[in-house]
Amino acid sequence: MTTPLKIAILDDYQDAARRLACYSLLDGHEVKVFQSSTRGLGQLAIRLAPFDALVLIRERTAFPAALLAKLPNLKLISQTGKVSGHIDVAAATARGIAIAEGVGSPIAPAELTWALIMAASRKIVPYATNLKEGLWQTASTNPVLNGVGRVLHGRTLGLWSYGKIGKLVAGYARAFGMRVVVWGSEASRQAAVADGFEAAPSRETLFEMADVLSLHLRLAESTRGIVTASDLARMKPDALFVNTSRAELVADGALESALKKGHPGMAALDVFTSEPLGPDSPLLRIPNVLATPHLGYVEQDSYELYFSAAFENAVQFAQGTPTNILNPEALGQR
Numbered sequence: 001m002t003t004p005l006k007i008a009i010l011d012d013y014q015d016a017a018r019r020l021a022c023y024s025l026l027d028g029h030e031v032k033v034f035q036s037s038t039r040g041l042g043q044l045a046i047r048l049a050p051f052d053a054l055v056l057i058r059e060r061t062a063f064p065a066a067l068l069a070k071l072p073n074l075k076l077i078s079q080t081g082k083v084s085g086h087i088d089v090a091a092a093t094a095r096g097i098a099i100a101e102g103v104g105s106p107i108a109p110a111e112l113t114w115a116l117i118m119a120a121s122r123k124i125v126p127y128a129t130n131l132k133e134g135l136w137q138t139a140s141t142n143p144v145l146n147g148v149g150r151v152l153h154g155r156t157l158g159l160w161s162y163g164k165i166g167k168l169v170a171g172y173a174r175a176f177g178m179r180v181v182v183w184g185s186e187a188s189r190q191a192a193v194a195d196g197f198e199a200a201p202s203r204e205t206l207f208e209m210a211d212v213l214s215l216h217l218r219l220a221e222s223t224r225g226i227v228t229a230s231d232l233a234r235m236k237p238d239a240l241f242v243n244t245s246r247a248e249l250v251a252d253g254a255l256e257s258a259l260k261k262g263h264p265g266m267a268a269l270d271v272f273t274s275e276p277l278g279p280d281s282p283l284l285r286i287p288n289v290l291a292t293p294h295l296g297y298v299e300q301d302s303y304e305l306y307f308s309a310a311f312e313n314a315v316q317f318a319q320g321t322p323t324n325i326l327n328p329e330a331l332g333q334r
Helices: 021-026 041-048 089-094 107-121 124-131 164-175 186-194 203-209 229-233 254-261 300-318 328-333
Strands: 006-009 030-033 053-057 076-080 098-100 156-160 179-183 212-215 240-243 266-269 289-291
Touching: 021 300, 053 300, 076 300, 089 098, 089 328, 098 300, 098 328, 107 124, 107 164, 107 212, 107 240, 107 266, 107 289, 107 300, 156 164, 156 203, 164 179, 164 186, 179 186, 179 203, 203 229, 229 254, 254 266
Parallel strands: 006 030, 006 053, 053 076, 076 098, 156 179, 156 212, 212 240, 240 266, 266 289
Antiparallel strands: none
C-alpha cells in the first residue's frame, strides 16, 4: 500500500524536473518544486518543515544537524547521485530520517571538462562576445589580453586522479593528439600506465610540465585544500588550470592569488566554494578566467538518469519497500 508523500524538490534552478519524462513517477504524491535557494538556516527550516520527503540535486543545499533538528516531519532524503559531505548522516540517522542514494554517470562532467579546455584554449567565449559588439577577431580590447588562442595537439594534459571522469578526459586528449600525464594514488598511476598513458614522477613535476592541468579528485577531509599556492606557482605562465570537481580541493584564495601573479596564465572553472556564485565574486573579475555555473551534470540525459533513480527511491519508500538506503538503521526509528 502506498502512503502519499508530501515531497519537495530543492534548487531546481531551471524548473527542469517537471519537464522530465520520469516526473510521472511521482503521480499521486504532493510535489513542490523550489527553483531558488534559501541560505539562512531559519528560512530554510520554515520552507521545508511541512514536507515528508526531500529530493536533493547534488550538493546544492547542506543539511547539518541543526537544520535536520528543525524538520520534525521529514522521513526521507532522496539524493540525486551519491551523498557527499553536505548531509550530516549521523544526525539524520538519529532522527529516523532515511537517506536514499541514486546513481551517476561520468559522461556529462567529462564532456564539460573537455568543452572548457577547448573553449579556454581557443578563447571562444571572448571572441564570440566581442563579435556581438562588432569587434572582429578580438579577444579583448586590452592589447595585453588580445592574443590568439592555441591548439591542444602536441601539448601536455596533466590529470590529478584517474577515476571514471579522468579516464574519459584522458581518452579525449589522446584523440586530440595530446600527451597525457597522470598523478594520484599508486592505483591511479598504475591504471593510467596500463592504458598507455604516463605517470608523473611527482606531484611537483605534474604542475611544472602540464600545459593543461585538470583536477578529478573526490572531496574529502584528506583532499580539502590539497592544491596549494606552491603547486600553482610551479605552473607555466601560459598553462590552463581546470577544475570541474570541487572548489574546496584548492586552498582558500590560492587560485585567485596565483592567477594575479601569472602562474598559471588561465583557469576554467565550473565549481565554487559558495554557490550560487555572486556577481561580485573576485574570480569573475579576473579576465583570464572562464567560469560556468556548475553545469557538470546539468543536461538532459543526466537529469533523466539522476531524477529517475531519486524519484523511484521515493516511490519505493512510500510503498513501504525502501531501496538504496544509505543508513538502514534509521528505518526502524519511526
